[in-house]
Structures are given as structure tokens and as C-alpha cells.
Amino acid sequence: MPAPIFALVDCNNFYASCEKLFDPRLAGVPVVVLSNNDGVVVARSAEVKALGLPMGQPWFKVRDLAKRHGIVAFSSNYTLYADMSNRVVNVLAQFSPDLEVYSIDESFLDLSGHVPESLAAYGRSIRERVRQWLGLTVCVGIASSKTLAKLANHCAKKNLAGTGGICDFTAMSAAELDSLMARIEVGEIWGVGRQLAPKLHAMGIRSVKALRDADPGQLRQRFSVVQERIVQELRGIPCLSLEDVTPDRQQIISSRSFGERVHDLQSLQEAVTSHICRAAEKLRNQDSLAGAVTVSIRTSPFNPNEPRYQKSLTVALPEASADSRILTRAALKLLGQSYRQGYAYQKAGVMLSDIRPRRLRQPSLFSAIGNDEDNRRLMQTLDHINSRWGRGTLRLAAEGTDFGWRMKRGHLSPAYTTNWETLPRLIAR
DNA sequence: CTATAACTCTCAA
DNA sequence: CTAACGTTGAGAGTTATAG
Numbered sequence: 001m002p003a004p005i006f007a008l009v010d011c012n013n014f015y016a017s018c019e020k021l022f023d024p025r026l027a028g029v030p031v032v033v034l035s036n037n038d039g040v041v042v043a044r045s046a047e048v049k050a051l052g053l054p055m056g057q058p059w060f061k062v063r064d065l066a067k068r069h070g071i072v073a074f075s076s077n078y079t080l081y082a083d084m085s086n087r088v089v090n091v092l093a094q095f096s097p098d099l100e101v102y103s104i105d106e107s108f109l110d111l112s113g114h115v116p117e118s119l120a121a122y123g124r125s126i127r128e129r130v131r132q133w134l135g136l137t138v139c140v141g142i143a144s145s146k147t148l149a150k151l152a153n154h155c156a157k158k159n160l161a162g163t164g165g166i167c168d169f170t171a172m173s174a175a176e177l178d179s180l181m182a183r184i185e186v187g188e189i190w191g192v193g194r195q196l197a198p199k200l201h202a203m204g205i206r207s208v209k210a211l212r213d214a215d216p217g218q219l220r221q222r223f224s225v226v227q228e229r230i231v232q233e234l235r236g237i238p239c240l241s242l243e244d245v246t247p248d249r250q251q252i253i254s255s256r257s258f259g260e261r262v263h264d265l266q267s268l269q270e271a272v273t274s275h276i277c278r279a280a281e282k283l284r285n286q287d288s289l290a291g292a293v294t295v296s297i298r299t300s301p302f303n304p305n306e307p308r309y310q311k312s313l314t315v316a317l318p319e320a321s322a323d324s325r326i327l328t329r330a331a332l333k334l335l336g337q338s339y340r341q342g343y344a345y346q347k348a349g350v351m352l353s354d355i356r357p358r359r360l361r362q363p364s365l366f367s368a369i370g371n372d373e374d375n376r377r378l379m380q381t382l383d384h385i386n387s388r389w390g391r392g393t394l395r396l397a398a399e400g401t402d403f404g405w406r407m408k409r410g411h412l413s414p415a416y417t418t419n420w421e422t423l424p425r426l427i428a429r
Numbered sequence: 430c431t432a433t434a435a436c437t438c439t440c441a442a
Numbered sequence: 443c444t445a446a447c448g449t450t451g452a453g454a455g456t457t458a459t460a461g
Contacts, residue, residue, distance in 0.1 A: 035448040042442090042448070058447040076448085103442045193440045224454055226439090253450055261445095302447055349449090408446095 004238050005119065005142065005170060007109040008149040009092055009126060012137045012157070012165075014105035015043035018084050019074045021135050022416040022426070030071040034059050037257045037407040038075055075409040083417045084134065091130050095122070100242045108146060110242045123166040143169035146240045147233035150190040151208065155180065181209035181234075191230050196223070208234065248286045248355070254279040255296065255349020259408040262345045268297060269332055270400035275350040276331045277396060280324040281386070283352055284379055289320035289361060291354030293327055295334040300346040311338040319363065320356060323375045324382070327352070328398060348405075 011017065015033035020026045030047035034040065041057050051069055053062060059073065066073065085104045093099055098110035114122060123140035130138050141153025148169055154160075156167035161180050169177065186205055187197035203222075205211050212234035220228035229239040254275040262268060272295055283290055298310035313334040321327060331350055363372065385394045414422035 037446095037448070039447055056447090060446045106442075191440070195439060226454070249451075251451070255449070257448070300447080303445085346447095 002112045003144060004241075005111040005114075005144060006146050006149040006238075006242070007096075007111050007119075007123060007126070008102075008141045008146070008153045009107050009109065009130075009138050010141075010153050010157070011088060011105040011130075012139060013043060013045050013049075014085075014136075015074075015076070015081055016045040016048070017136050018081050019077070019413055020045065021084075022080075022413070025429075026072065030069060031074065032066065032071055033074045033076060034411065036076055037259060038073075038410055039257065042076070073411050075412040077413050077415070079415045079418055080413065084136070087134055088130060088136065088138070091133055092126065094129070095126050098242055098244055100244050101246070108149065108242055111142065119170060120162070120166050120168040123168065124164065127165055137165065139165040139167075141167050141169075144236045145233040145238040146242075147190050147230060148236060151184070151188070151234075154184070154188055160184070178209060181212060182207050184208040186211050189230060189234070191226060196227070199223075248288055248357070249282070250353070250355055252279045252282050252290070252352045252355070253349060254282075255347060256407055257347045258345065258405040260404065261300075262348075262405050263343070265335075265339050265341075266400070267402070267405045268335060268339060268345060268348055269398065270402070271348045271405045272297075272331050272335050272350060273328050273396055273398040273400075275348065276328045277324045277399065279350055279352050280322060280327050280379075281383060283355065284322045284383060287358050288355050289322050289358050290317070290327065290352035291320040291356065292316045292352070293330045293334065294351040294353065295331050295338060295348075296350075297335070297338055297345055297348045299343050306344055307342075309340055309343045311340075313338050314351075314353075316354065320354070320361065322358065323379055324396060326375075328396060332398070 016031045019031055019033060028047065029045075030051060031045040032041050032048055032053070033043035035042045038059055040059060041053065041055060041062065044053060044055065048071060051071075053066065053071070081104060088105075089099070089101055089107060092107050092109060096109040096111060096114060100108040102108055111119060111122065119142045123142055126140055127138050130136055139153055139156040141149045141151065141156055143149040143152045152162070152167040152169045156162050156165050160183070161167050161172070161176075172180070184207060186192055186200050186207055189208055189211065192200065192211075200206070200211065205214055211231060214231060216228045216231040219231060232239050256271075256275070258271070262271070276293075292314055294312060294314040296310070296312035299306055299308050301308065315330055315334055317326070317330060382394050386392065414425060416422055416426070
């Protein structure tokens with residue numbers, strides 16, 4: 001078993017780059033992509049970063065500034081991003097069969113046993129091929145643990161070390177690494193977030209190097225195993241392995257903010273039903289059953305002038321199920337218990353939990369024989385129709401037809417890569 | 430008391 | 443015109459509860 005070598009490949013400004021890719025007029029133009037409901041800025045092109053517009057800002061707060069700088073905004077187009085993401089993964093898979101898709105724009109590759117004489121050159125060829133085949137730019141961080149590979153990737157992106165978007169820690173001397181790590185904020189480390197960073201600061205640990213050289217036992221005492229593992233990983237002792245098989249979900253959530261505030265129970269019922277159907281579809285997709293359903297509704301947590309209300313209720317089902325109708329009945333009952341009139345609701349969501357494979361089904365003593373099989377085939381047919389003809393082709397009537405609660409998507413780009421209908425528009429310009 | 434379930438907090442993209 | 447601020451999933455630790 002050779003010492004592991006990890007590469008972390010991360011697409012630059014992924015969402016913004018996807019948008020630019022299909023509209024050459026956007027070359028050199030600052031572009032932002034907004035979260036669902038056009039809420040906050042979640043991706044920025046290089047030009048926007050240069051302007052100093054921060055990540056995570058509510059769009060309405062920065063809109064004027066953005067207009068003045070000629071920033072073009074897009075609503076999240078997940079159909080496009082997911083499709084481009086798959087294409088990137090397909091290219092990366094050519095470089096190593098041991099690949100973990102970590103997020104929509106990041107993958108870990110196990111490079112152990114691959115061209116040990118020049119890992120950086122291998123990284124460059126990855127970057128070149130993704131650029132050539134897809135027009136997207138990636139950075140590659142290479143190191144002996146996943147945490148270090150993430151850090152190396154950070155260095156590549158910020159041009160702190162390495163060249164041309166590639167940073168290989170395994171080729172650096174101990175002294176080089178020391179001085180590099182001394183210059184990087186501890187908060188940049190994977191797993192050191194908003195809460196932990198200030199606590200580490202208070203202990204006098206401000207740099208990556210300081211954390212690497214800290215006492216792991218003491219950190220475990222004070223915090224948890226997670227922090228102890230981070231220290232080991234920073235020292236090049238891998239504690240995390242490549243997770244190449246994605247396990248079944250243990251919980252499935254569907255929740256969304258409304259485009260406009262919602263006041264009436266009927267709209268909430270329709271929204272909750274849609275959420276259940278979306279979650280149940282995912283549940284069936286992994287051939288599982290859910291044993292519990294949770295429904296949450298809330299008013300805006302931001303507006304101090306609005307009366308606040310939030311409620312979240314869970315029920316255990318008498319018999320685990322993946323039937324949209326059964327799950328909906330349970331959810332609507334919970335919603336009825338949660339709903340209070342007179343509030344301006346901002347968001348509703350559902351969670352399916354206590355999830356198990358369908359093959360472990362335990363029929364209740366009182367369930368009618370055969371019913372379940374009929375229901376399953378009905379759901380199968382429904383999924384089949386929706387996968388063939390598009391999401392939402394066949395729906396429960398309880399989802400309604402009004403959709404006044406649907407999210408805002410005022411700046412949506414076409415489904416460039418997944419819908420032929422967009423082709424004429426592309427050619428026309 | 431222990432084993433486990435339920436809940437809370439944190440993190441990440 | 444005004445008001446307007448994402449979603450999903452996991453893991454660890456803590457607390458409550460059952461036996």
C-alpha cells in the first residue's frame with residue numbers, strides 16, 4: 001500500500017463561469033449568480049471579486065452598487081450547473097478511477113501510483129484537458145492528505161504557491177511549507193469555520209502552522225476528535241480516506257423560501273405537498289422507505305417588524321413508506337397542527353428521516369396484503385412519466401395549480417446544454 | 430447504571 | 443410602490459429516556 005496522494009480539483013467561480021461559457025458577450029464582464037429566490041450572491045466572476053463585492057450579500061442590498069459597475073446577475077440555473085459538473089467529472093475520471101465527487105464543483109482524486117516523478121505535470125494536464133474540452137478553468141492542489149490537498153488548492157487559487165493553478169505540497173521542502181503555512185490564516189483550513197476560528201485565535205493559534213504544531217490531545221480535550229484529526233491531517237498523516245461510493249441518504253430535505261410572503265393555509269398545503277413529492281421521489285430513487293416525516297414553517301427571521309413564528313413537527317409513521325400520497329397525508333396533518341393564522345410565512349420545508357432500504361421493509365401487522373405492491377407500481381409509473389416527460393408532468397392534485405408561492409427566478413439563463421429549444425436563441429445572436 | 434434515541438451545534442459547498 | 447437575506451446533508455457531542 002503506497003502512501004496516499006490526494007488531488008483536489010476545484011472549478012474556478014463555477015456558477016459564474018458556467019453562465020459566461022454560453023454567452024461570449026459576457027467575456028470580461030463582471031457576473032454574479034444569485035441563490036434560490038434571487039436571495040443572496042453565491043458566485044462571483046473574477047471581475048466581481050476584483051471589485052470587492054463580497055460573497056453572501058443579500059441581492060437587494062448590493063443591487064445598486066452592482067448596477068453602477070455593470071454587474072450582470074443570474075438566477076441559479078442548477079440544470080445547467082449539474083450538467084456541466086457531470087461533464088467535468090467525466091473528464092477527471094480519465095485521470096484516476098479513484099475519484100470522490102465532493103461537491104458540484106470539487107472532486108478528490110487518489111493519485112497514489114500515478115506518475116510519482118511529476119505530480120505537478122499530471123495536475124497541469126488535468127487542468128489543460130478540462131479547459132480544452134469544456135472551457136472551464138480548474139485549480140489543482142496535491143498533497144498527502146485531503147485537508148492538505150484542500151489547502152494546496154487554496155494556495156493555487158490565491159497564487160500563494162505553485163504556478164499556473166497547480167500547487168503540489170509533496171514537492172515542497174519542509175522549510176518552504178513552514179513559511180507558507182505561517183502566512184495562511186487558520187480559518188482557511190477545511191473544517192475550521194466561523195465558530196472555531198475565533199476560539200483558536202483566543203488560544204493564540206492564528207496561522208495554519210500554529211494549528212499544525214499544536215497539541216492534538218489538548219485540542220481533542222477542548223473541542224472534539226474532528227479538530228484532533230485536522231492537526232494530524234495537516235502533519236501529512238491522513239485520517240480521511242477517499243469516499244468513492246456515495247452512501248444512501250439518511251435524511252432527505254426539501255425546503256424553499258417563497259417568492260412572496262404566504263398567509264393562507266391553502267398555499268402552505270400546496271407548497272408542503274410539492275416538497276413531499278420532491279423528497280419522496282429522491283427517496284424512491286435510492287429505493288428506500290422513510291419512517292418519519294417532519295414539516296417546518298416559519299416567518300422571516302430577518303425583519304424585526306414582523307411578528308415571528310416558527311414551528312417544526314415530526315411524526316413517526318406506523319409503517320415506513322415511499323408513497324407520496326401516504327407521506328403527504330402525514331405531512332398535511334402536521335401542517336394543520338403547526339399553522340397559525342395571521343403570520344406572513346417566508347419558508348416551508350419537509351424532511352424525511354428514519355430512512356432504510358426497501359428490502360428491509362417491515363409490514364405492519366394490520367397492513368392489507370398486496371396494497372403495498374400496487375402502490376409501489378403506481379409510484380413507479382409516476383416517476384417514469386416524470387423522468388420521460390419532465391419534472392412535474394404528473395403531480396398530486398394537492399400541489400395545486402396556482403403556485404403563487406413559487407420562488408423568484410428573475411434572471412434565469414436558458415438550459416443551454418439540456419434543452420434543444422434553447423438552440424435557436426443561441427444561433428440568433 | 431448503560432445503551433440508545435433525540436436533539437443541538439457546527440461545518441461545507 | 444415597497445420590501446426584500448439559500449439549500450441540503452453529515453458528524454460529533456450532549457441530554458433525555460428506556461430498561
